[in-house]
Amino acid sequence: MPNGLPYVRVGLSVSKRVGNAVTRNLVKRRIRSVFANIDASEGWDVVVTAKPESADAAFSDLERSIGKSVKRAGVE
Numbered sequence: 001m002p003n004g005l006p007y008v009r010v011g012l013s014v015s016k017r018v019g020n021a022v023t024r025n026l027v028k029r030r031i032r033s034v035f036a037n038i039d040a041s042e043g044w045d046v047v048v049t050a051k052p053e054s055a056d057a058a059f060s061d062l063e064r065s066i067g068k069s070v071k072r073a074g075v076e
Contacts, residue, residue, distance in 0.1 A: 005043035008075070010035045014050040023055045030059055034066045044075045 003009060012031060014024045027050050035046070054062060 001045050003043040003045045008044045011047040017052045019055045027054050034063050
């Protein structure tokens with residue numbers, strides 16, 4: 001959803017099914033890093049729910065799939 005702010009806010013939902021605390025934090029850091037590189041012209045509120053497969057995914061795979069979803073949603 002558009003939020004009327006000049007930046008993107010990201011909410012993360014990473015459940016225990018993704019892995020232990022170390023794995024969940026790694027997935028969250030990777031997702032935050034992907035969104036830090038997204039250049040949005042206006043502010044958006046985005047909620048990301050990480051699936052268990054994201055724990056085994058390479059950073060480039062996460063970047064590609066999040067980028068595809070962001071473009072489909074019209075954020076970028």
